[in-house]
Amino acid sequence: MKIIVAYLLVVLIWSTTPVAIQFSQNGLDFFTAVSLRMWVSALLSLPLVWLMRQRLVFNKQALQSYLGGSLGIYGAMMSVYWGAAHIPSGLISVIYGLSPMLSGALAYVVLRERELTPVRSFALVMALAGLALVVSARISMDGLAWRGIVGSVVSVLCFAGSAVWVKQVGAGIHPMVQTSGTLWVSGLLYLFTVPFFGVHIPQEKDVISFAALGYLITCGSLLAFVLYFYILRQLPTSRVTLITLVAPVLAIFWGYMLRGERLQWESFAGAAILLASLAVYQWHRSPDRWLRALVAGRYPAVTKSVQKSERQSS
Numbered sequence: 001m002k003i004i005v006a007y008l009l010v011v012l013i014w015s016t017t018p019v020a021i022q023f024s025q026n027g028l029d030f031f032t033a034v035s036l037r038m039w040v041s042a043l044l045s046l047p048l049v050w051l052m053r054q055r056l057v058f059n060k061q062a063l064q065s066y067l068g069g070s071l072g073i074y075g076a077m078m079s080v081y082w083g084a085a086h087i088p089s090g091l092i093s094v095i096y097g098l099s100p101m102l103s104g105a106l107a108y109v110v111l112r113e114r115e116l117t118p119v120r121s122f123a124l125v126m127a128l129a130g131l132a133l134v135v136s137a138r139i140s141m142d143g144l145a146w147r148g149i150v151g152s153v154v155s156v157l158c159f160a161g162s163a164v165w166v167k168q169v170g171a172g173i174h175p176m177v178q179t180s181g182t183l184w185v186s187g188l189l190y191l192f193t194v195p196f197f198g199v200h201i202p203q204e205k206d207v208i209s210f211a212a213l214g215y216l217i218t219c220g221s222l223l224a225f226v227l228y229f230y231i232l233r234q235l236p237t238s239r240v241t242l243i244t245l246v247a248p249v250l251a252i253f254w255g256y257m258l259r260g261e262r263l264q265w266e267s268f269a270g271a272a273i274l275l276a277s278l279a280v281y282q283w284h285r286s287p288d289r290w291l292r293a294l295v296a297g298r299y300p301a302v303t304k305s306v307q308k309s310e311r312q313s314s
Contacts, residue, residue: 003231004083007231008228014247015251016091016250016254017220018089020255021092022259023209023212025084025209026208027206028209029197031078031081031199032199032200035194038077039187041217042180042187044222045176045184047061047174049194052176055133061169063181064171067160069165069186070167071162073182078190083147083152085147087145088173089251090251090252090260090261092152094155094274097151097244098131098274100243101127102157105160107164117288118288120256126277130269130274131270132270166214179225241286244278
């Protein structure tokens with residue numbers, strides 16, 4: 001029962017995060033909203049580390065891991081906040097569906113992981129085609145939509161690159177320690193960025209904006225991480241990755257219900273193609289087997305050559 005509740009809470013939090021980001025910017029500029037979120041989250045992470053009977057690690061490998069993680073919190077969050085006001089919140093979540101595929105592609109190049117199969121490569125190409133359809137539809141509707149698209153895509157690239165970087169370092173530290181250390185490194189980076197953007201607290205406080213900010217701090221930055229790492233330990237990876245399929249669909253629903261967002265049919269079709277591609281990417285084994293059987297039956301020489309190269313590379 002605990003696992004089911006944790007799983008549903010992660011889906012709920014991840015699906016509502018994009019719309020909460022937009023609500024948090026009702027009375028705050030993008031930099032003030034994101035930097036306040038990360039600074040307070042960093043402070044609150046320390047009691048969680050203590051409650052879990054852990055402690056922050058400061059050796060060279062751990063610091064490299066924190067820095068790698070900060071690419072996903074500083075770079076990714078800065079980018080998505082910068083463009084969040086210019087596209088529907090549901091599309092932000094849909095674009096984030098690219099993250100498993102981009103992580104796999106980067107891991108194939110950087111870590112030499114043999115996870116980028118022919119079917120997965122096809123799924124990645126189809127996802128990019130769906131993204132192109134979304135981009136063209138939004139830009140034709142709103143001239144500033146490019147900012148939201150670029151911000152979201154750069155954010156996803158940073159998020160995927162961060163995952164590969166942390167894995168390459170392989171510090172082997174506790175997830176909560178990794179989260180807290182990453183938040184503190186990211187907090188310093190946001191502090192160094194203050195001279196460029198400034199922090200502006202309005203005299204008239206917008207209740208909805210600060211309520212959304214509080215939700216993002218407590219749930220989006222801390223509770224979601226703890227629950228995610230918990231279910232990752234308890235459930236197979238295939239079930240955990242279902243979140244990246246379910247959350248975007250719910251995010252579109254929340255955007256419609258809470259902010260009255262509507263997608264034109266081109267954007268909806270592009271989002272559907274992207275999510276279908278993600279489904280193929282996640283469950284690629286059967287299509288890969290069918291493809292191998294087809295190639296082996298029609299082109300046996302090619303199959304032998306591929307098997308030989310795989311044995312030599314391994």
